[in-house]
Amino acid sequence: MLRxxxxxAAFRGRATRxxxxxxxxxxxxxxxxxxxxxxxxxxGFRETCFRGYNGFHGLRYQIYQDGISIAEKGPxxxxxxxxxxxxxxxxxxxxxxxxxxxxxxxxxYFFKMGVEGKxxxxxxxxxxxxxxxxxxxxxxxxxVSGGLSNELRSRQQSIAEITEMIHVASLLHDDVLDDADTxxxxxxxxxxxxxxLAVLAGNFLLARACILLASLKNTEVVSLMATAIEHLVTGExxxxxxxxEQRRSMEYYLQKTYNKTASLVSNSCKAIAVLAGxxxxxxxxxxxxxxxxxxxxxxxxxxLDFTGxxxxxxxxxxxxxxxxxxxxxxxxxxxEFPQLREVVDRGFKNPADVDIALGYLGKSCGIxxxxxxxxxxxxxxxxxxxxLPASDAEDVLSTRRALxxxxxxxxxxxx
Amino acid sequence: MLRxxxxxAAFRGRATRxxxxxxxxxxxxxxxxxxxxxxxxxxGFRETCFRGYNGFHGLRYQIYQDGISIAEKGPxxxxxxxxxxxxxxxxxxxxxxxxxxxxxxxxxYFFKMGVEGKxxxxxxxxxxxxxxxxxxxxxxxxxVSGGLSNELRSRQQSIAEITEMIHVASLLHDDVLDDADTxxxxxxxxxxxxxxLAVLAGNFLLARACILLASLKNTEVVSLMATAIEHLVTGExxxxxxxxEQRRSMEYYLQKTYNKTASLVSNSCKAIAVLAGxxxxxxxxxxxxxxxxxxxxxxxxxxLDFTGxxxxxxxxxxxxxxxxxxxxxxxxxxxEFPQLREVVDRGFKNPADVDIALGYLGKSCGIxxxxxxxxxxxxxxxxxxxxLPASDAEDVLSTRRALxxxxxxxxxxxx
Numbered sequence: 001m002l003r004x005x006x007x008x009a010a011f012r013g014r015a016t017r018x019x020x021x022x023x024x025x026x027x028x029x030x031x032x033x034x035x036x037x038x039x040x041x042x043x044g045f046r047e048t049c050f051r052g053y054n055g056f057h058g059l060r061y062q063i064y065q066d067g068i069s070i071a072e073k074g075p076x077x078x079x080x081x082x083x084x085x086x087x088x089x090x091x092x093x094x095x096x097x098x099x100x101x102x103x104x105x106x107x108x109y110f111f112k113m114g115v116e117g118k119x120x121x122x123x124x125x126x127x128x129x130x131x132x133x134x135x136x137x138x139x140x141x142x143x144v145s146g147g148l149s150n151e152l153r154s155r156q157q158s159i160a161e162i163t164e165m166i167h168v169a170s171l172l173h174d175d176v177l178d179d180a181d182t183x184x185x186x187x188x189x190x191x192x193x194x195x196x197l198a199v200l201a202g203n204f205l206l207a208r209a210c211i212l213l214a215s216l217k218n219t220e221v222v223s224l225m226a227t228a229i230e231h232l233v234t235g236e237x238x239x240x241x242x243x244x245e246q247r248r249s250m251e252y253y254l255q256k257t258y259n260k261t262a263s264l265v266s267n268s269c270k271a272i273a274v275l276a277g278x279x280x281x282x283x284x285x286x287x288x289x290x291x292x293x294x295x296x297x298x299x300x301x302x303x304l305d306f307t308g309x310x311x312x313x314x315x316x317x318x319x320x321x322x323x324x325x326x327x328x329x330x331x332x333x334x335x336e337f338p339q340l341r342e343v344v345d346r347g348f349k350n351p352a353d354v355d356i357a358l359g360y361l362g363k364s365c366g367i368x369x370x371x372x373x374x375x376x377x378x379x380x381x382x383x384x385x386x387x388l389p390a391s392d393a394e395d396v397l398s399t400r401r402a403l404x405x406x407x408x409x410x411x412x413x414x415x
Numbered sequence: 416m417l418r419x420x421x422x423x424a425a426f427r428g429r430a431t432r433x434x435x436x437x438x439x440x441x442x443x444x445x446x447x448x449x450x451x452x453x454x455x456x457x458x459g460f461r462e463t464c465f466r467g468y469n470g471f472h473g474l475r476y477q478i479y480q481d482g483i484s485i486a487e488k489g490p491x492x493x494x495x496x497x498x499x500x501x502x503x504x505x506x507x508x509x510x511x512x513x514x515x516x517x518x519x520x521x522x523x524y525f526f527k528m529g530v531e532g533k534x535x536x537x538x539x540x541x542x543x544x545x546x547x548x549x550x551x552x553x554x555x556x557x558x559v560s561g562g563l564s565n566e567l568r569s570r571q572q573s574i575a576e577i578t579e580m581i582h583v584a585s586l587l588h589d590d591v592l593d594d595a596d597t598x599x600x601x602x603x604x605x606x607x608x609x610x611x612l613a614v615l616a617g618n619f620l621l622a623r624a625c626i627l628l629a630s631l632k633n634t635e636v637v638s639l640m641a642t643a644i645e646h647l648v649t650g651e652x653x654x655x656x657x658x659x660e661q662r663r664s665m666e667y668y669l670q671k672t673y674n675k676t677a678s679l680v681s682n683s684c685k686a687i688a689v690l691a692g693x694x695x696x697x698x699x700x701x702x703x704x705x706x707x708x709x710x711x712x713x714x715x716x717x718x719l720d721f722t723g724x725x726x727x728x729x730x731x732x733x734x735x736x737x738x739x740x741x742x743x744x745x746x747x748x749x750x751e752f753p754q755l756r757e758v759v760d761r762g763f764k765n766p767a768d769v770d771i772a773l774g775y776l777g778k779s780c781g782i783x784x785x786x787x788x789x790x791x792x793x794x795x796x797x798x799x800x801x802x803l804p805a806s807d808a809e810d811v812l813s814t815r816r817a818l819x820x821x822x823x824x825x826x827x828x829x830x
Contacts, residue, residue, distance in 0.1 A: 176591070176614050195610050199591050200652060207648040210625070210641035219632040226625035233622040236615060 077402035077409075081126040088122055088161055095208065121167055121265055122160040124293065124406065128272045128286055129156040130399035134391045155275050158212055162225060163268040165209040170232045170264075172202035221271045228267040235259030239325060244345050247326050248334060254295070261301075262294030285384045289403065292381035297410045299374035302327035303367055306358075309414040313362050321357060324348045328373065330357060333366035371411070378407040492817035492824075496541040500534055503576055510623065536582055536680055537575040539708065539821065543687045543701055544571040545814035549806045570690050573627055577640060578683040580624040585647045585679075587617035636686045643682040650674030654740060659760045662741050663749065669710070676716075677709030700799045704818065707796035712825045714789035717742035718782055721773075724829040728777050736772060739763045743788065745772060748781035786826070793822040 078085070133149075176195050206229070213225050238246075238256040246252040269290030273283040306329055308315035320327050324347045334340045340360045343353050361367065385403050493500070548564075591610050621644070628640050653661075653671040661667040684705030688698040721744055723730035735742050739762045749755045755775045758768050776782065800818050 173614055173618060176610055195591055196655065199588055199614055200648070200655060203588060203648045204652065206621070207641070207645035211638075211645050214634065214638040214641040217634040217638075219629065219634060219637075222634075222637055223626075223629040223632075226622070226629040230622035230626050233615065233618045237619065240611065240615060 075398070075402070077127060077405050078123055080130075080399060080402050081123055084126050084157060084160075085119055085122055088157060088164070089119065091161060092164065096204075119164065120297075121163050121268070124265060124290065124403070125156070125160040125163060125268055125272055127399045127402050127406070128269050128289070129153065129276070130395050131385065131388065131403055132273055132276050132278055132282065132286065133393065133396055134389050152276060155216055156272050158216060159221070159225075159268055159271050159275065162209045162212050163228075163264060165205045165212075166225070166229060166232070167264060169202040169205040169209070170236075172198045172205070174236065176202075216275070218275065220274050224267040224271045224274065228264045231259040231263035231267075235261075235263075248331070248341060248344060250328070250331050253326070253328060253331055257295060257298045258291070261298040262291045265294040266290035282388065285387055289381045289384040292377040292384065293407060293410060296374040296377040296381065296407065299328055299370050299377070300410060300413060302329060303370050303374075304413075304415070306361065306367065313367070314358050318354060321348055321354055322351075328370040329361055329366035331366075332369040333357075333361045333364035336360075336364040336366075374411055378411050381407045490813070490817070492542060492820050493538055495545075495814060495817050496538055499541050499572060499575075500537055503537055503572060503579070504534065506576060507579065511619075534579065535712075536578050536683070539680060539705065539818070540571070540575040540578060540683055540687055542814045542817050542821070543684050543704070544568065544691070545810050546800065546803065546818055547688055547691050547693055547697065547701065548808070548811055549804050567691060570631055571687050573631060574636070574640075574683055574686050574690065577624045577627050578643075578679060580620045580627075581640070581644060581647070582679060584617040584620040584624070585651075587613045587620070589651065591617075631690070633690065635689050639682040639686045639689065643679045646674040646678035646682075650676075650678075663746070663756060663759060665743070665746050668741070668743060668746055672710060672713045673706070676713040677706045680709040681705035697803065700802055704796045704799040707792040707799065708822060708825060711789040711792040711796065711822065714743055714785050714792070715825060715828065717744060718785050718789075719828075719830070721776065721782065728782070729773050733769065736763055736769055737766075743785040744776055744781035746781075747784040748772075748776045748779035751775075751779040751781075789826055793826050796822045 176198050209225075213222055216222075235256050235258075238252065238259060242252070266287045267290070270283050270287040273286040278286070302320065305316045305318060305320045305327065306313055308317070321330070326344055330340070330344065334344065337360045340357060343356050343360075346353055348354055348357070382404050385400050388400065391397065591613050624640075628637055631637075650671050650673075653667070653674065657667070681702045682705070685698050685702040688701040693701075717735065720731045720733060720735045720742065721728055723732070736745065741759055745755070745759065749759065752775045755772060758771050758775075761768055763769055763772070797819050800815050803815065806812065
């Protein structure tokens, strides 16, 4: 019963975030996420849980497999927007470089290639801009369709830039908050340069993002990005200040994950659509893509914190659990081994408790079920793209394939 | 020559910030701030420098005296908006109280009466709202004048609220930045509760301010407040990362002071006017009032850091100079005693250097000239109010008198 109630709470949690149902294809009730339906599907998986994650089958996997098969024919999603990404990176770099050197080196720290990887968020947003490049009735009627396209693209690039600035600002401030001494294998900025500069550099990026946002002069877009900023803060707050009960709650975990990771990419995806003058239906599909991609991304992140590049437990950095942050794999494991709960409640201040938790996690289906949940979200992201208005323009089709490909890469990434 | 060049740079610095000349009454060229003109006026004062500050005479003082005589007939400016201030304080308090207790106590820390004193910024903004309550041609033509007044007032209250949130957020983050262990006699939040919570609480307030700002759906107002946020960051950056030359520059000091203190109150005053649909001329008068009041406030703050409640040097907290922050009194003293420059260049890491600097300051007119500069700005603030469109409505007149009274209180305050 406990297991059931936690799971249904988890799904209720996600359902309440989703103002628009997109996952109801072929007459199925999947998108409505009725607890009984969701539970039977997840329990269906649980009963066939293996060490690997090839035990999954059913409708959604089929959809997902279709996604992969389409995507595999397409080019590398990052290469489609490589030129624009490079321009964006240069703009961000020169923006910080025009400031005093001390601050420039501080803010540039996170803009270097290799630290932030492939600029995931700007890539998604630039691909989304092209994927939504379909005629809109009203703008054609006004005769403004063709002439505005360059200006529109430039405004959409600004959203990508604003989003990256907000993201990097949150990393800088999170480093102060977490008192982390490493982030992604490199000494964190506050460790290298002190809390003072990390706070200032983060504020500097946030302020520049606000200025650029204001210059777009679109109140709905301002509101979307302000919401994303607020969610980042709320998410951090939810992580910092939890009761024991909240730390054990899947609903709380998913809400925190939405706030900390998925809200920024989902609201910025929606902003891309809003700037293009798309209908509210299309804007919500863009939002749903971003939201589900973001959740899938974070769920896999949580798995990799335990497994690292290998499939073996304990090979990851274990930084979450060592900081007392409880993520999906452990929450699923508690359902199978209720005795793990009291270990979690002790807060992992004692390193021995980390080993005990890893022992239970290894015996459980926690890792597999987390991957499974990530796949569900990836499937929903694919469905959102497939529900976009039809187009036969090659750049629209190729960028939509690339967005679907990204959902695959999120699931299979190893770092 | 050095003295002249520093002073002219100082005035050039202010002149470039001022897009609109309001200080050119009765055919005088004062408002244009030609270096030769400004210098002669300041040198005119220097030659009659006393320990007190009753050595000042001339046109501006006359204007200012008029200001005081008008103001002294009026009621306490704070009492005019006491009910609204109390509502605003309650809204801010309940906003933080709806969050988890840990964060609520963190953010509420700065909202308690006694810490933030009399809520200076919201008072200015609510008074400005009433002071600008004059008929506007366009809105009368549209027939929207009367019906909107309640809604307008509520939107102007939101600006007061947003401004206070931004201000408190900057205090919270400045405490982390400065690693200050005390602020206004009370242990700073980061000392009491840690950097983590101070950063988070500041971000929380900034995020809420962004959400409230977005809800006003006015792109010009968003832009004004985003500019104020950016200036706060730039000002903090200017203070943290200076060359020796910058630390000795009056121009740099005034620019930093505008960014750190005057920009928020000036841009929010302008936002009050913009929301009311006022002309750009009236909006700029509101901006000029806020800018000059803010500069006067900070200049007196810099004096009080040396004198405290008494007129005697060394009775203040000396927190600026002990943190190596060089303010107007010392900059003026350097002009009289160039040998003070090398003491300043050593950065006041050695407490003996603070005593040496105080010795030079005592022999100089630094304190008096700083008060004098504050008076000049207070006069300009008065002139901005006097230049507003005529009105015979009693509430308009009484709030204008209160705004003029505030400039007096800023000059005569002892804490």
